[in-house]
Amino acid sequence: MRRWVLVAAGWLATGALATLIGVGAIRLVGDSISGTPGGVRSQEEIARALASEPPPSGPPPSAPPSSGPPSSAPGSVPPATASPPATASATADAGTRRSFATGGGTAVAECTREGVRLVSWAPAQGFRVHDVDRGPDDDVEVRFEGAAGRYELKVRCLGQEPVAVEDD
Secondary structure, three states, X not given: OHHHHHHHHHHHHHHHHHXXXXXXXXXXXXXXXXXXOOOOOOHHHHHHHHHHOOOOOOOOOOOXXXXXXXXXXXXXOOOOXXXXXXXXXXXXXXXXXXXXXEOOEEEEEEEEOOEEXXXXXXXXXXXXXEEEEOOOEOEEEEEEEEOOEEEEEEEEEEOOEEEEEOOO
16 A cells, blocks of 8 residues: 555656646746737837837838739739829939739839839738849839739839839
C-alpha cells in the first residue's frame, strides 16, 4: 500500500511541476499567446500613439476600395475607378498624383519626367498583391488576387496626369 501512495504522490508532484513550467513559459513568452500584445490600451493611449507615429505608406484614407461586385468569372478584370486628381507633388520632377480603387485594392500613381510610377498600393481585405510593376515606365500595373476574383490596375500618363487603361 505504501508503494501506491508514493507512486500517486510522485505523479501529483510531476503534474504540478509540469503545470508550473507551462505557466512560467507562457509568462516568459508574453501576452502574445493569450491576448493582446502589450495589454489592452485606453482610448487616450491609442490617440497618443497615433499622434506620434508617422502616417502609413499606403493609399490615402480618402480612397477606399470600391464597393462594386467582385469579379466572378476567372480571368476577368473589372475596371478601376479613379478619384479626382490630387495636387502636384512637392518634388520638382513629380506631376499630379491620383488614387485608383478596384474591388481588390487601391493604388496611388504619379507622372514624372521618367514616366508613370506607383507611389503606393494596398490590397482590400481578403485580397493580396500578386504582382507589381511600380515603374517609372510607360505604364505600371498592380494585380490583386483573392477568393472573390482578380483585379488588375494598369496606369499610364496622359499629359502629366495618371489614367487607368485597359490591359493590352
